[in-house]
Amino acid sequence: MSLPIDPFxxxxxxxxxxxxxxxxIGHAMIASSILYLMMRGMDLGTAAEQMLNGLFSSWILLAxxxxxxxxxxxxxxxxxxxxxxxxxxxxxxxxxxxxxxNVVQSVIFAGMSGSAIADAAGTxxxxxxxxxxxxxxxxxxxxxxxxxxxxxxxxxxxxIPVVIYALVSDASIGFLxxxxxxxxxxxGLMQAGLIVGVSRRRAFPVEAPxxxxxxxRITFTALPALLMPAVLLGGIxxxxxxxxxxxxxxxxxALLVSAFLYRSITxxxxxxxxxxxxxxxxxxxxxxxxxxxxxxxxxxENIPSALSGWLAGFDLSPLAFLxxxxxxxxxxGCLLEGTTILLVVVPVFIPTANALGxxxxxxxxxxxxxIMLGLITPPYGLLLFVMASISGQKLNAIVRxxxxxxVAMLLALALITFFPGLSLWLPRLFGYQG
Numbered sequence: 001m002s003l004p005i006d007p008f009x010x011x012x013x014x015x016x017x018x019x020x021x022x023x024x025i026g027h028a029m030i031a032s033s034i035l036y037l038m039m040r041g042m043d044l045g046t047a048a049e050q051m052l053n054g055l056f057s058s059w060i061l062l063a064x065x066x067x068x069x070x071x072x073x074x075x076x077x078x079x080x081x082x083x084x085x086x087x088x089x090x091x092x093x094x095x096x097x098x099x100x101x102n103v104v105q106s107v108i109f110a111g112m113s114g115s116a117i118a119d120a121a122g123t124x125x126x127x128x129x130x131x132x133x134x135x136x137x138x139x140x141x142x143x144x145x146x147x148x149x150x151x152x153x154x155x156x157x158x159x160i161p162v163v164i165y166a167l168v169s170d171a172s173i174g175f176l177x178x179x180x181x182x183x184x185x186x187x188g189l190m191q192a193g194l195i196v197g198v199s200r201r202r203a204f205p206v207e208a209p210x211x212x213x214x215x216x217r218i219t220f221t222a223l224p225a226l227l228m229p230a231v232l233l234g235g236i237x238x239x240x241x242x243x244x245x246x247x248x249x250x251x252x253x254a255l256l257v258s259a260f261l262y263r264s265i266t267x268x269x270x271x272x273x274x275x276x277x278x279x280x281x282x283x284x285x286x287x288x289x290x291x292x293x294x295x296x297x298x299x300x301e302n303i304p305s306a307l308s309g310w311l312a313g314f315d316l317s318p319l320a321f322l323x324x325x326x327x328x329x330x331x332x333g334c335l336l337e338g339t340t341i342l343l344v345v346v347p348v349f350i351p352t353a354n355a356l357g358x359x360x361x362x363x364x365x366x367x368x369x370x371i372m373l374g375l376i377t378p379p380y381g382l383l384l385f386v387m388a389s390i391s392g393q394k395l396n397a398i399v400r401x402x403x404x405x406x407v408a409m410l411l412a413l414a415l416i417t418f419f420p421g422l423s424l425w426l427p428r429l430f431g432y433q434g
Contacts, residue, residue, distance in 0.1 A: 011036040015028045030294075033296070050292055063163050066250065067251075068280050073255050084101065086225075086226070091104055095205075098137065101127075103195065106153060137204060143401070144405065147387045151372045152191075157181065162368055169347070171360040181426050182422050187409055190409060190412045194404060232246050232250045237430060287343070292343075311352050349363075369409075373406065373410070378395075
């Protein structure tokens with residue numbers, strides 16, 4: 001008996017319908033995969049088998065909850081406030097200094113949390129208060145800047161999106177981490193340059209300079225927090241730890257510094273950190289589980305090979321393909337959550353990227369930058385909603401202020417796309433042969 005609708009088409013329609021009804025996208029993908037298996041007359045237990053095999057055979061996935069826990073412990077343990085004081089001591093004295101502090105702290109914080117949401121949530125309230133106190137900066141501008149600077153977080157290592165890309169692409173996570181350093185710094189420089197220009201035009205204030213005699217004390221106080229990226233990356237590239245083990249070391253380091261050195265973490269705040277990390281991990285875990293099952297459906301339908309063949313018909317050059325991927329991911333970033341794009345959409349492009357000779361480490365950084373820009377791109381822009389909640393500002397006011405930063409980062413994305421060396425220079429310095 002022929003079915004009135006193709007099983008794969010039914011599964012796609014089901015995902016969209018369930019998501020529109022408010023079901024989390026991970027649950028929607030699991031339900032739609034089961035519908036597909038049922039319509040194909042296959043064993044429904046295959047869904048559970050694929051989920052378990054995918055989750056428990058990927059050692060690298062353990063890095064995700066550990067990086068999340070490290071970020072939670074940093075926020076609970078006053079490491080963040082000490083980093084802000086350090087940044088303010090060195091760049092706060094320039095015009096628009098607090099805005100520059102916002103960018104610099106995001107670059108430093110990026111070496112610890114691996115999550116844009118953790119970055120914005122960790123420093124968002126404090127930066128919003130510092131920048132708007134006494135009417136120094138418009139609240140919407142402060143919120144837009146915090147959202148924009150948080151985008152840098154998952155590009156400079158460690159990075160949860162990069163961990164997920166490594167899972168779907170089999171590219172080296174160590175070299176992917178290295179590949180994100182220069183692009184992340186480039187995005188920070190773009191934002192800082194924009195702030196310098198805007199600060200003069202809008203007459204943003206100049207902060208009172210921190211006396212030179214106080215700089216050693218402020219630096220010494222912040223030093224344990226500043227050393228965290230060195231501990232993390234030194235372990236990976238020194239061969240002492242795998243990226244997953246380094247994530248565990250980062251969480252332990254954040255706990256020890258917060259509890260014994262800064263003495264700013266209590267049993268209650270420690271429990272809150274564990275609880276917050278668990279909730280975030282469960283949310284991401286369900287999304288990954290759903291994507292693993294649905295990727296099995298996509299593979300059964302031979303979608304990656306079919307798409308690769310279809311794209312081959314256009315005779316695209318590597319650069320034209322990358323530009324097309326940029327366009328697709330930027331549009332999808334306006335509508336979908338970034339992890340979903342990484343797990344469901346990006347794997348479809350990987351065979352074609354391979355066939356065109358595009359380096360998968362460079363391709364991964366291009367994809368992650370695109371997806372991070374989606375966090376501040378309306379209408380979905382998750383970071384825009386986070387900062388609207390933190391700042392109490394209307395979303396449309398924040399969107400107006402974020403647009404110049406979005407343009408600056410699109411320019412950075414163009415440079416990263418056109419010049420692979422920006423991503424690959426540092427990995428090659430450490431022996432990458434790609």
